[in-house]
Amino acid sequence: MSSVRTLYLATWVVPITRPPFRRGGIVVEGERIIAVGGEAELRAQFPEAAVRDFGGAALLPGLVNVHAHLELTAFRGMLEDLPFVKWLVALTRLREGLSAEDVRESARAGILEALRSGQTTIVDVGATGAGFDALCESGVRGLFFQEVFGPRPEDAEESVRGLIERLQPLRAHPCAFTRVGVGISPHAPYTVSARLFRQAVEYARAHALPLCVHIAESQAEVEFVRHGRGEFARIYERRGLLWRAPGVSPIRYLHDLGVLAARPLLVHGVHVDEEDIALIAHSGAAIAYCPKSNAKLGHGVAPLPEWVRAGIAVGVGTDSVASNNACDLLEEARFGLLVQRAHRASPTLLSAETVLRLLTLGGARALSLESRIGSLEPGKEADFIAIDLSGAHVQPVEDPVTAIVFSARASDVCFTAVGGRVLFDGTSVTTLDEERVRARLREVRARLRHRDALLGD
Numbered sequence: 001m002s003s004v005r006t007l008y009l010a011t012w013v014v015p016i017t018r019p020p021f022r023r024g025g026i027v028v029e030g031e032r033i034i035a036v037g038g039e040a041e042l043r044a045q046f047p048e049a050a051v052r053d054f055g056g057a058a059l060l061p062g063l064v065n066v067h068a069h070l071e072l073t074a075f076r077g078m079l080e081d082l083p084f085v086k087w088l089v090a091l092t093r094l095r096e097g098l099s100a101e102d103v104r105e106s107a108r109a110g111i112l113e114a115l116r117s118g119q120t121t122i123v124d125v126g127a128t129g130a131g132f133d134a135l136c137e138s139g140v141r142g143l144f145f146q147e148v149f150g151p152r153p154e155d156a157e158e159s160v161r162g163l164i165e166r167l168q169p170l171r172a173h174p175c176a177f178t179r180v181g182v183g184i185s186p187h188a189p190y191t192v193s194a195r196l197f198r199q200a201v202e203y204a205r206a207h208a209l210p211l212c213v214h215i216a217e218s219q220a221e222v223e224f225v226r227h228g229r230g231e232f233a234r235i236y237e238r239r240g241l242l243w244r245a246p247g248v249s250p251i252r253y254l255h256d257l258g259v260l261a262a263r264p265l266l267v268h269g270v271h272v273d274e275e276d277i278a279l280i281a282h283s284g285a286a287i288a289y290c291p292k293s294n295a296k297l298g299h300g301v302a303p304l305p306e307w308v309r310a311g312i313a314v315g316v317g318t319d320s321v322a323s324n325n326a327c328d329l330l331e332e333a334r335f336g337l338l339v340q341r342a343h344r345a346s347p348t349l350l351s352a353e354t355v356l357r358l359l360t361l362g363g364a365r366a367l368s369l370e371s372r373i374g375s376l377e378p379g380k381e382a383d384f385i386a387i388d389l390s391g392a393h394v395q396p397v398e399d400p401v402t403a404i405v406f407s408a409r410a411s412d413v414c415f416t417a418v419g420g421r422v423l424f425d426g427t428s429v430t431t432l433d434e435e436r437v438r439a440r441l442r443e444v445r446a447r448l449r450h451r452d453a454l455l456g457d
């Protein structure tokens with residue numbers, strides 16, 4: 001579209017696919033990066049380019065959040081210290097209190113936080129298309145998974161019909177052909193019958209749609225799938241739902257249903273054994289590592305080192321702020337690394353470099369987007385961010401990767417661009433009215449509180 005070139009410079013450049021270097025930058029033309037290199041070289045090669053210098057910052061590819069639920073942003077801080085199943089039930093009840101417009105406002109508020117913390121690609125899972133709309137209007141890159149639920153096998157056809165109805169307007173939206181992909185997410189083994197899983201996979205394969213499943217998240221889920229026992233079994237009993245436990249691990253169950261063969265994005269995977277990891281690796285499925293959500297809900301520590309060793313494509317996800325309570329990938333990565341070292345009593349397990357790669361190129365690979373995003377390289381989409389490394393909590397900087405992973409904060413992100421378009425300029429998000437979004441979020445929360453009080457909570 002435009003042949004205007006801009007040279008973005010900073011003290012540090014962290015391309016991911018090559019070692020970081022000092023005093024350099026990238027040249028962006030239209031939606032793409034056309035050059036990466038040292039300042040002198042780029043100035044000489046592109047003398048006509050407009051220059052934007054970020055001073056003591058690091059330039060790096062935008063962060064890829066492979067698992068979020070933007071529409072749940074309004075529930076931040078409302079679901080504290082609950083056992084998982086109670087948390088799920090309370091979440092479902094809260095959700096019923098939101099109008100379609102409330103859900104949209106909630107999703108918009110989530111996007112503000114994501115853009116301000118340097119996320120340039122967001123994988124959102126939602127029951128309504130609100131997340132899709134928010135991704136589209138904000139200018140961020142994304143993938144929206146339409147959720148489908150249905151524990152009764154006899155309801156499977158109807159659930160798929162409902163799914164198709166919800167998908168149609170999303171898939172026809174102009175945004176779906178450019179920045180925001182659409183996929184489907186049969187939620188989890190305890191909310192989706194085997195029959196619905198099979199039909200959803202069949203539909204996804206017939207229409208070449210990506211697939212996402214929450215799996216092996218909790219011990220309760222393992223108990224339910226392996227032995228037909230525990231809290232989920234009791235809920236099924238109370239609701240008169242039939243459940244024949246397949247008697248295998250959740251991952252083996254997905255394999256046996258043909259879900260793994262569709263190479264889904266698996267969310268969580270905390271409770272997996274060696275055989276499960278081999279099945280995932282063999283299938284080519286990817287995993288969303290959500291360490292803070294897993295820790296906060298008391299699910300445990302996922303075997304990230306084993307996944308990486310098995311060659312599985314892994315990205316990092318924040319999950320929803322109803323279980324996190326932040327949509328901040330820098331914090332997620334730092335926690336995700338430290339919890340592994342603490343858990344295995346190893347000071348050398350996983351490097352800052354490995355984790356930063358998961359946040360960028362790893363996440364891109366988990367979404368099969370690694371040829372387009374995830375690193376600073378000529379030809380790639382200009383999805384990039386600047387993180388200010390001049391703060392007292394970061395200085396002095398020895399290595400920018402160590403500084404970013406172990407010291408920097410979301411509030412140090414001072415620039416976010418997607419496809420060359422500036423979405424956060426260090427002061428405000430350029431595509432959304434932040435004041436209005438925040439005010440609306442407060443209204444949504446007030447209504448939720450009021451309704452909760454009426455329900456006698």
Ligand SMILES: [Zn+2]
Nearest residue numbers: 214267319320
């Ligand atoms: Zn989730």
